[in-house]
Amino acid sequence: MMPTPVILLKEGTDTSQGIPQLVSNISACQVIAEAVRTTLGPRGMDKLIVDDRGKTTISNDGATILKLLDVVHPAAKTLVDIAKSQDAEFWPLVLKRVNHPCPVPNLVHDLHQGFLWGPLVVDDPSLLPLVPQDYQAIVDAEWNILYDKLEKLHKSGAKVILSKLPIGDVATQYFADRDMFCAGRVPEEDLKRTMMACGGSIQSSANALTDNVLGRCLLFEEAQIGGERYNFFTGCPKAKTCTIILRGGAQQFMDETERSLHDAIMIVRRAIKNDSVVGGGGAIEMEISKYLRDYSRTIPGKQQLLIGAYAKALEIIPRQLCDNAGFDATNILNKLRAKHAQGGTWYGVDVNNEDIADNFDACVWEPAVVRINALTAASEAACLIISVDETIKNPRSTVDAPPMGRGRGRPHTH
Numbered sequence: 001m002m003p004t005p006v007i008l009l010k011e012g013t014d015t016s017q018g019i020p021q022l023v024s025n026i027s028a029c030q031v032i033a034e035a036v037r038t039t040l041g042p043r044g045m046d047k048l049i050v051d052d053r054g055k056t057t058i059s060n061d062g063a064t065i066l067k068l069l070d071v072v073h074p075a076a077k078t079l080v081d082i083a084k085s086q087d088a089e090f091w092p093l094v095l096k097r098v099n100h101p102c103p104v105p106n107l108v109h110d111l112h113q114g115f116l117w118g119p120l121v122v123d124d125p126s127l128l129p130l131v132p133q134d135y136q137a138i139v140d141a142e143w144n145i146l147y148d149k150l151e152k153l154h155k156s157g158a159k160v161i162l163s164k165l166p167i168g169d170v171a172t173q174y175f176a177d178r179d180m181f182c183a184g185r186v187p188e189e190d191l192k193r194t195m196m197a198c199g200g201s202i203q204s205s206a207n208a209l210t211d212n213v214l215g216r217c218l219l220f221e222e223a224q225i226g227g228e229r230y231n232f233f234t235g236c237p238k239a240k241t242c243t244i245i246l247r248g249g250a251q252q253f254m255d256e257t258e259r260s261l262h263d264a265i266m267i268v269r270r271a272i273k274n275d276s277v278v279g280g281g282g283a284i285e286m287e288i289s290k291y292l293r294d295y296s297r298t299i300p301g302k303q304q305l306l307i308g309a310y311a312k313a314l315e316i317i318p319r320q321l322c323d324n325a326g327f328d329a330t331n332i333l334n335k336l337r338a339k340h341a342q343g344g345t346w347y348g349v350d351v352n353n354e355d356i357a358d359n360f361d362a363c364v365w366e367p368a369v370v371r372i373n374a375l376t377a378a379s380e381a382a383c384l385i386i387s388v389d390e391t392i393k394n395p396r397s398t399v400d401a402p403p404m405g406r407g408r409g410r411p412h413t414h
Helices: 019-037 062-068 074-090 132-155 169-177 188-198 251-273 283-296 303-314 316-325 329-341 368-386
Strands: 014-017 047-050 056-059 160-162 181-183 219-225 228-234 277-279 347-350 355-358 365-367 390-393
Touching: 019 062, 019 074, 019 368, 019 390, 047 062, 056 062, 056 251, 062 074, 074 368, 132 169, 169 181, 188 228, 251 365, 251 368, 277 283, 277 368, 283 303, 283 316, 283 329, 283 347, 303 316, 316 329, 316 347, 329 347, 329 355, 365 368
Parallel strands: 160 181
Antiparallel strands: 014 390, 047 056, 219 228, 277 365, 347 355
């Protein structure tokens, strides 16, 4: 008697399993690798990516390319997610484009701005009629308050006034007549950055202005660069940062320049925080590959094959550097293998002279923590991909979807 089949999955569910599924997963990950491998190194090529909204991005940054790829294969998506997490952990964003670099020292804040009235409803109000003379006295009192504040700002000795709120025409002219610079609508973030660079503190009142609340800098200058005007503050006594202005012929070039500059700054930052560095240009990969090959010969069984395959995989980095630079990869790798066998630990690809060189002496360095985590993430990704032998993909449900509501004017079905 035949056993009764048990159906566990909904009709239409896509199931793939076995060796074909494993090969499919590996092939999908290879496609991802092929998409970014030509961007590696100083001679890497750029990729032009157009998203579903028509936005164009030109970049040779691998993390940026993977973020913009619309990957649908489940295994390839996993690889992309691992790459994103690696980028997020070791390249935290600290650089951003600003329109007004290092704004505002010698700062006081909060000029008289008047009042903004909204809709007003008062129950059982009391009325106060005013004759023209009384009304004018009130107006004069307001002007006196404004000029009193302006005079206090002037007597404080400040030469640059910055305000989070807009500054009116009267105050602007008052400061201009006294050879003072003022700027309104300054973002609070810029106010704080300037305070940290120039000293002083942000004030909410003009009643207690002393020298210790004023910032200082050696030179303030307003200059025009291209079509934009910028305020430059140089010689800030407490400045630990600086602002870089990027200009270019197209937005895509500026974006890519910012990404490249960001990567360079983050590499230096990482090297300062973790002062252990290794030789770049494929040197560390070749040395690890040589060590693993020697180690694999001491191990019997199939593990020898696995370690040997890992060692061979590490050679992809210097090989790809050669391919991207237009070199003979086979010749360069043969030289590197021979040099590392002779004890040349830091020898890698010399992209400037189409040869090999001691990249540690040539100051081609990489932070050790970056390489360690890259190898760890790559190994974990490979283990994850080859451990999956079945993919179950549920169909888009239409039967179980909530029923459509009856709209206005639609006849009711009985």
